Amino acid sequence: MGALEVRGLRKTYGKTTALENLDLAVENGEFFVVLGPSGAGKTTTLKSVAGLVEIDKGTVEISGRDVTSAEPYHRNVAMAFESYALYPQKTVFENLASPLKSGRSGKYSADDQRRRITAVTTTLGISHLLNRFPRELSNGQRQRVALGRVLVRPADIYLLDEPLSHLDAKLRSAMRAELKQLGEMSDTTTLYVTHDYQEALALGDRIAVLREGRLVQIGTPEEVWKRPVDTFVAKALGQPEINLLPAEVEHGQIHTAGGAVQLAVPPGLDVVAGTRLRVGVRPRDIELSRTQADDAVLCMYGTVRLAERLGRLVELTVALGDDTSVIVVTSSDRAAHEGEAVELAVRLEHVHLFAGDDAGEETARLGSASTKERQQG
Amino acid sequence: MARELMPGQKRFSVGTVLADLAIVGWFVFSLFPILWMVLLALKTPAEQTSTYFVFSPTLENFSTVLSDRGTALTSVDFSSALITSVINCGGAVLVSLLIGIPAAYAAGRWQYRGSDDLMFTMLSFRFAPELMVIVPLFVIYNQIGLFDTTAGMIWVLQLVTMPLVVWILRSYFQDLPEDLEQAALLDGYTRRKAFLMVALPLVRPGIAAAALLAFIFAWNNYVFALILTDSRATTVTVAITKFLGGGGQAYYNLTAAAAIIAALPPLILALTIQRYLVRGLSFGAVKA
Numbered sequence: 055m056g057a058l059e060v061r062g063l064r065k066t067y068g069k070t071t072a073l074e075n076l077d078l079a080v081e082n083g084e085f086f087v088v089l090g091p092s093g094a095g096k097t098t099t100l101k102s103v104a105g106l107v108e109i110d111k112g113t114v115e116i117s118g119r120d121v122t123s124a125e126p127y128h129r130n131v132a133m134a135f136e137s138y139a140l141y142p143q144k145t146v147f148e149n150l151a152s153p154l155k156s157g158r159s160g161k162y163s164a165d166d167q168r169r170r171i172t173a174v175t176t177t178l179g180i181s182h183l184l185n186r187f188p189r190e191l192s193n194g195q196r197q198r199v200a201l202g203r204v205l206v207r208p209a210d211i212y213l214l215d216e217p218l219s220h221l222d223a224k225l226r227s228a229m230r231a232e233l234k235q236l237g238e239m240s241d242t243t244t245l246y247v248t249h250d251y252q253e254a255l256a257l258g259d260r261i262a263v264l265r266e267g268r269l270v271q272i273g274t275p276e277e278v279w280k281r282p283v284d285t286f287v288a289k290a291l292g293q294p295e296i297n298l299l300p301a302e303v304e305h306g307q308i309h310t311a312g313g314a315v316q317l318a319v320p321p322g323l324d325v326v327a328g329t330r331l332r333v334g335v336r337p338r339d340i341e342l343s344r345t346q347a348d349d350a351v352l353c354m355y356g357t358v359r360l361a362e363r364l365g366r367l368v369e370l371t372v373a374l375g376d377d378t379s380v381i382v383v384t385s386s387d388r389a390a391h392e393g394e395a396v397e398l399a400v401r402l403e404h405v406h407l408f409a410g411d412d413a414g415e416e417t418a419r420l421g422s423a424s425t426k427e428r429q430q431g
Numbered sequence: 432m433a434r435e436l437m438p439g440q441k442r443f444s445v446g447t448v449l450a451d452l453a454i455v456g457w458f459v460f461s462l463f464p465i466l467w468m469v470l471l472a473l474k475t476p477a478e479q480t481s482t483y484f485v486f487s488p489t490l491e492n493f494s495t496v497l498s499d500r501g502t503a504l505t506s507v508d509f510s511s512a513l514i515t516s517v518i519n520c521g522g523a524v525l526v527s528l529l530i531g532i533p534a535a536y537a538a539g540r541w542q543y544r545g546s547d548d549l550m551f552t553m554l555s556f557r558f559a560p561e562l563m564v565i566v567p568l569f570v571i572y573n574q575i576g577l578f579d580t581t582a583g584m585i586w587v588l589q590l591v592t593m594p595l596v597v598w599i600l601r602s603y604f605q606d607l608p609e610d611l612e613q614a615a616l617l618d619g620y621t622r623r624k625a626f627l628m629v630a631l632p633l634v635r636p637g638i639a640a641a642a643l644l645a646f647i648f649a650w651n652n653y654v655f656a657l658i659l660t661d662s663r664a665t666t667v668t669v670a671i672t673k674f675l676g677g678g679g680q681a682y683y684n685l686t687a688a689a690a691i692i693a694a695l696p697p698l699i700l701a702l703t704i705q706r707y708l709v710r711g712l713s714f715g716a717v718k719a
Contacts, residue, residue: 106613126616133617139610143632158619203618 056117056210056243057082058103063112065098065267072098073267076112080211080243080260087258088247089290094264096247097136100213103245104133116210127158132204133213136220138196140188146199147171147184150206159207174206177236194225205236212244218253230256251291255279263287265416285408286416288334294369296334297380300410303329308407308423312375314354317423323407325420330410332417337369337383339404342396352405352423354380354398358390372396471687479684492688496674505673507662509689512670517696518581519656519666520649523588524596524642531596532638536626538597539604550601553594561590561654569658579661587655592645599644603637604630639707647697667693 063076073095080086088096101107103114105126113122121129132153140149150171154162162170175181178198188196197217204212217233218226230253248254254261255275263270263278263286271283282288288296301310301317303325308317315333319325335352359379360371363386370382370390382398390396405423471479473488497510538550568587569578577583607630615625656666671693674686 101613104613104617106616125621126613127619127621131617133614135610135614137608137610139608139614141611141614141629152615153618156619156624203614 057115058086058211058243058245059113059115060099060103061113061115063099063102063114064110065095065102065107066110071267073102073109076264076267076269078262078269078272080245082117083241083243085240085244085246085257085259087254087261088245088264089249089251089254089258089261090264091249091290093266095267096249096264097215098267099264100133100215100245100247103129103211104131104213105129127156130159130209131211131213132159132207132209134200134204134215134217136215136217138188138200140196140199140203142188145185145187146175146180146191149188149199150174150184150202153203153207159209170206171202174202177205178202178232193220194222194229197221197229209242212242214244214246216248217246219248219250226253233257251293255291263290282406282419284416284418285332285334285411288406288408288419292336292338294337294381294383296336296406297340298408299333299335299378299380301331301333302410303327303331308333310374310378312378314356314374314378315352317352317402317405320402320407320421320423323421331420332408332410333423334406334408334419335380335400336404337381339400340380340382340384341399342370342382342384342390343399350402350424352400352402354400356380356396356398358392358394358396361390361392370396372398468687468690471684472691474684476682476684479682492684493692496685496689496692505670505676507665507670507673509667509670509673509692512665513667513692513696515581515664516650516667516693519584519588519664520646522581522585523592523649524645526585527589527592527596527645528638528642531593531641532600532631535597535600536604536630539601539607540609550598553597556590557594561652564590565654565658568655572659578659579664581664583659584656584664584666587659588649588652591648591652591655595645595648596641599641600634600637603634607633636707639704643701643704646700650697 058078058080060076060078063073063078064071065073076095076099078086078099088099090096098107102109103116105114105121105124105128109122113120115121116129116131141152144152151167153159154167154170171184172181175184178201180195180198180202183191183195183199188199191199197220201214201217204214218229221229234257246253246257255278258275260272260274261278262272265286271278271287273281278287279291282291285296285298289298299310299315301308301315303319304327306319308319308331309315310333317333325331354372354374356372356374356379358370359373362369366386367383368386370384371379372382373379380398401424403422403424407420407423409417409420411417470484470486472492473490474481474486475489475491478486499505499510500508538546572578572583572587577586611629611633612622612625615629616622620628651668652666653668656664656669660666660669667689671686671689674682674689676682
């Protein structure tokens with residue numbers, strides 16, 4: 055158990071910069087998720103905390119102790135590797151006993167070791183595999199053993215590198231639920247790395263979004279979801295991606311090129327006529343409505359071009375004009391058919407306004423279109 | 432491919448027959464000298480220059496070779512040369528492993544300025560003909576008293592064995608995922624322990640392969656032993672040639688018998704450690 059503080063972390067591999075000026079402060083017992091696409095520096099972050107890579111700049115503090123130059127075995131952290139990194143010549147039992155035998159995570163008698171291993175393998179449902187070798191396990195079982203090697207010992211910090219990424223979808227969601235319920239996890243400061251936004255939202259007390267080695271946003275799942283700092287974060291969370299429509303300010307109105315979207319400039323949003331914006335709407339926030347619109351709702355009219363059935367849900371591609379279309383996800387019982395004209399409604403607080411872009415760069419969020427919500431910078 | 436073949440069924444055509452014949456021809460060509468040597472080793476002195484395949488075989492040559500004390504027929508005690516060879520080559524491989532394994536690990540795990548040049552330099556020892564360095568070595572060995580000593584032979588054989596051990600094992604260490612040792616570090620083990628506990632056991636097949644190859648190359652070395660030894664530390668490769676007679680009579684049948692005896696130790700070694708040569712031990716360590 056312990057807090058983690060990373061300040062000004064910089065790590066380069068040759069000429070490529072993996073991490074640049076990274077600051078993280080993880081509280082004692084917190085479940086902290088680092089989210090980002092591959093190559094964003096997530097694993098490097100973990101290995102820097104673990105002391106497995108030499109960092110170029112910055113400091114790492116664990117439980118108030120500066121460990122920047124400490125050897126990995128002096129840091130008292132446990133890590134589950136994305137590659138599992140199970141010792142192939144050892145059985146599952148021996149793998150799990152390894153951290154207990156080193157003497158650096160505490161002294162354990164043979165009985166203590168057995169008790170701890172039994173406890174953790176029962177929790178993870180792998181107690182029948184103790185005498186097997188890693189090569190005799192499925193990927194899902196290996197993943198559990200790797201996780202078990204972390205949980206079997208007390209540590210200041212658990213570092214988990216994409217622990218669910220190689221499981222099939224069904225097992226992944228089951229394990230996600232299990233992870234959340236593990237007592238060890240909830241007591242111990244955990245740094246969890248993933249590229250899966252659902253895992254991040256479901257598990258994290260807080261989420262840090264990384265992009266190309268830089269921190270983009272830190273916040274609770276709700277904050278990151280509701281108020282993404284820029285289009286990168288907005289696109290990183292949610293599948294299908296958020297709809298982004300280019301728009302312009304004119305006569306106190308925000309409207310898109312084809313005129314399909316018309317919005318009043320919300321109070322507090324300081325934009326002059328001619329300013330280019332991007333209007334962001336998440337597919338799940340759009341409703342198919344045939345009801346009378348009220349003031350707090352943005353209405354759009356369009357034609358369904360494509361309807362894809364995804365079980366309980368339907369993904370609709372709705373053309374709003376000649377060259378604008380939005381993705382809408384709705385439940386299948388209320389779905390429209392292809393070719394049908396529909397009216398779309400979005401509550402204004404779910405309409406995000408981003409700065410205009412030049413040729414596809416990520417731009418900052420300016421606020422929502424809500425007339426009530428206080429605007430965020 | 433015109434038609435499917437049943438399992439076990441062979442396509443029969445002029446081309447495949449010719450190819451098979453070519454392979455058989457190649458085998459005959461390459462194995463014939465060995466067959467000839469075996470036959471020669473079984474012949475009596477009277478028959479040794481005959482080319483007939485029909486003769487009365489005898490094992491007497493082998494006992495003559497092994498019992499020759501370097502007095503009756505030649506100037507070299509063959510059986511003690513055999514033992515010296517085992518000691519020289521075994522010692523050379525052992526030293527190469529003791530120094531070469533850590534060197535290969537370092538070379539496989541860490542890149543530093545000039546590390547590739549260093550590795551290339553080490554390999555280049557194998558390019559240069561031994562005759563190029565043998566004269567200065569002869570002078571130096573005489574000066575510092577290493578001439579005709581086991582220690583001197585073990586040392587000079589490092590030129591043969593060390594590059595092999597380091598190069599073969601470096602690639603084994605490179606193939607080993609670094610995550611494994613990192614996991615050991617986080618389990619609380621020091622770098623030395625992580626190496627001994629995790630990395631070393633996993634390259635055992637590589638160590639077996641490197642040791643075997645190094646032993647064979649050292650065993651077959653002729654030039655170093657010829658120039659740098661006399662009677663005390665001379666090796667079996669040199670001892671064989673003594674039966675061809677330096678000025679006296681040439682004993683072809685004894686030479687053949689000696690060559691066969693000399694070929695046995697590497698063969699036995701190869702058969703013994705062959706089961707350690709299997710790769711793929713690290714399968715299952717990390718995701719496929």
